[in-house]
Amino acid sequence: MTKAELIDAVTEKLEMKKKDVAPVVDEVFASIQDALSRGEKCTFVGFGVFEVRERAAREGRNPQDPKEIVHIPAKKVPVFRPGKELKEKVLDANIDKKK
Secondary structure, rough: HHHHHHHHHHHHHHHHOOHHOOOOOOHHHHHHHHHHHHOOOEOOOEEEEEEEEEEEEEEEOOOOOOEEEEEOOOOOEEEEOOOHHHHHHHHHHHHHOOO
């Protein structure tokens, strides 16, 4: 699902105009991004948690020259952990497909 498809789905579900829904969806995404950039966690009960984790520095190999070892610096990365309800919904969808 793309952002445009999400806006269309919300528009249809709530029977609202697309021009009213689009700014709300944009602001939700912007608020999550702002919170993560400040190092905060975004918890949505039943859906999941967005958070920032520190990835440690490590040594790697250059794929074009496997003998060459390169240093990969530490960095912060956004991570999503799905909640219980989301996991169950996905699991149920997988079970339905197998039938």
